[in-house]
């Protein structure tokens with residue numbers, strides 16, 4: 001009970017802090033939208049490829065907006081925590097009876113809040129721009145849930161990075177590495193249409209591909225149990241590993257007796 | 258809340274990675290309700306000591322008890338008994354003062370009603386009632402320090418740690434903070450461990466002062482005791498006529514030994530029990546005229562100089578140079 | 584009295600030493616183009632099978648030219664971040680006071696950007712050659728392609744410096760970056776111009792970067808197209824943003840007193 005209320009307090013602070021920096025939120029929300037607008041048109045010709053699974057590149061590509069939103073949310077969570085470590089706020093918290101796990105979960109509150117806002121915006125804009133879900137409203141709701149979980153998952157990676165490096169700059173400069181994961185996935189084309197072998201292999205072992213494909217299946221395919229299971233599995237796995245790693249790093253970072 | 262136990266430390270050592278012994282065998286005996294001033298230049302090891310005593314940093318060796326609890330074995334008990342305002346005054350620029358208090362209070366487990374009452378009371382006490390609902394971004398340095406103090410007091414600790422609470426503050430904010438700290442110790446029996454780089458702060462505020470230099474306590478006692486160890490005052494005379502400088506110097510040397518001072522004046526450290534009146538009578542008898550003559554009581558800087566071979570300001574520069582060359 | 588050239592060289596020298604000593608500043612601008620190249624060349628090569636895709640050089644060469652231009656533009660923008668940082672730290676103020684030919688400052692930053700991009704371009708080219716990119720053009724063609732990219736590098740650094748000189752704060756970074764990003768991606772990135780449909784076709788047709796890109800692709804495959812138009816676009820961009828930057832310098836001088 002005590003831990004729960006601590007989680008809530010720290011999450012509340014993380015959310016308030018995130019929401020009070022519109023200069024940080026607005027680009028984070030709009031940039032994926034811009035990319036969606038550009039790429040869904042710039043790559044539209046891909047729908048003419050034999051075997052392309054849908055005639056709307058927008059339908060195909062919209063999951064990428066959620067992925068990018070999650071990556072940005074994770075960066076925000078990481079940079080915020082790194083700033084807390086750097087300026088001593090973590091020491092202030094460490095002097096209270098706060099539990100370590102409350103700090104971790106609470107800190108992710110901001111990432112989840114941002115991820116939720118982003119998911120809502122992308123869903124709304126997507127539907128307004130003509131995205132049609134093969135799985136209907138239930139599928140859209142499930143995609144929303146998965147997107148928020150993915151934001152949480154990447155948030156744990158951001159937090160882990162912050163705890164390990166303790167510097168906002170270091171978090172920001174390792175951030176492109178996370179984008180690397182997105183780039184080397186089935187982001188732009190279905191895996192069976194990737195003709196370069198090494199790239200297809202990389203995309204196949206890249207868990208991000210399965211997160212994208214789970215979201216994508218809800219839009220363009222209908223209920224695909226395997227895609228959904230893989231997507232949720234990798235997302236939950238990422239959350240679990242990220243939290244475990246963060247908990248370990250927190251032990252060294254917060255060496256209080 | 259009245260403290261019963263004070264602070265005791267024995268051979269406290271902290272070695273950082275790379276072999277720097279930031280704190281190198283410190284012993285402390287601090288009485289309940291005492292204000293202990295930990296005086297030293299930048300890099301002397303003050304913050305490291307505070308971090309160990311507040312359980313944020315495990316000591317490499319040695320033991321200490323704070324508020325009756327062992328800092329290594331009873332971390333949670335120590336933390337619930339102490340309040341601390343650390344050097345960085347880390348505050349979230351996007352939260353208001355009241356929100357900070359609310360967060361701190363709830364992490365300490367105060368009930369909703371208590372939280373509200375305590376926040377209002379503390380904001381009033383540190384003079385931030387009007388600014389309570391503004392974001393920290395707009396606070397001055399003094400306001401931040403005051404809020405930091407309020408946050409440290411949320412759970413009514415019996416022992417208070419203040420790491421350089423007045424560094425960078427204007428003189429007014431400084432005196433305001435001093436009187437608040439004095440009130441806590443004298444009025445409420447809170448034990449205060451305060452670090453500072455300022456001689457004056459240690460002198461005015463602390464009941465007892467420990468001078469720390471390169472991880473060692475080089476002198477300890479009440480400010481008066483410390484100055485008494487140096488003992489004798491200095492006398493500085495500015496000749497009215499520069500040609501008489503040598504004659505004045507010769508005469509003054511009967512009263513003490515020469516010390517460094519302004520090149521235009523003559524300075525000596527008194528040796529005998531002689532006082533200023535004797536010196537003036539002798540000058541008068543010899544027909545020597547002085548434009549000004551002062552007698553200085555020894556300061557803590559004289560103590561620092563005597564114990565370490567450098568003055569407090571010089572020592573800080575030295576540390577910084579070392580840090581740069583390292 | 585130092586000449587304009589001496590000022591520029593001294594500043595470029597300083598920028599390069601700063602860079603070499605800080606791998607954190609050096610690596611991301613290097614990684615991003617490589618990442619884009621791998622992702623596009625590896626992941627999208629099937630696009631060359633889209634009906635109507637006509638380009639002799641193969642898909643790897645097709646995306647190489649885009650990534651080369653992208654790296655040129657962004658090396659310029661990153662140098663703009665440095666200009667802003669120099670203003671934040673007060674270093675630039677000292678330069679303004681110390682230097683008699685202040686326009687040499689802009690040239691110095693531009694020279695630094697060029698050197699910096701050159702290192703990126705070399706690595707990128709090596710990677711492309713390893714990836715067996717087809718090179719159809721002769722020596723002069725290839726020089727033409729790199730020259731076009733250099734124009735864009737120059738325009739990029741001038742644009743970003745113009746912002747930096749006006750805002751004099753790193754807060755302006757998104758403002759330097761986002762328009763360049765948009766301008767780059769609102770061109771025929773993945774497929775030739777004819778295959779773009781709808782509004783994006785109109786925008787790309789009006790975008791000068793499109794002509795740099797198409798001429799560069801022509802050079803690389805050995806079939807130069809619209810060369811004069813491309814050089815005119817390159818020169819025009821550089822001249823336009825040159826004026827923009829020098830006006831910014833006047834503003835900064837007035838602000839510095």
Ligand SMILES: Nc1ncnc2c1ncn2[C@@H]1O[C@H](COP(=O)(O)OP(=O)(O)O)[C@@H](O)[C@H]1O
Pocket residue numbers: 273274277278279297298299300301302303304305306
């Ligand atoms: N985390 C750390 N790692 C390594 N060395 C440190 C660390 N923190 C402080 N030091 C070194 O320990 C010495 C004492 O530092 P500190 O306790 O902060 O001094 P003070 O608070 O008196 O200025 C300094 O030489 C400082 O450089």
Ligand SMILES: [Mg+2]
Pocket residue numbers: 300303304305344420421
């Ligand atoms: Mg300190």
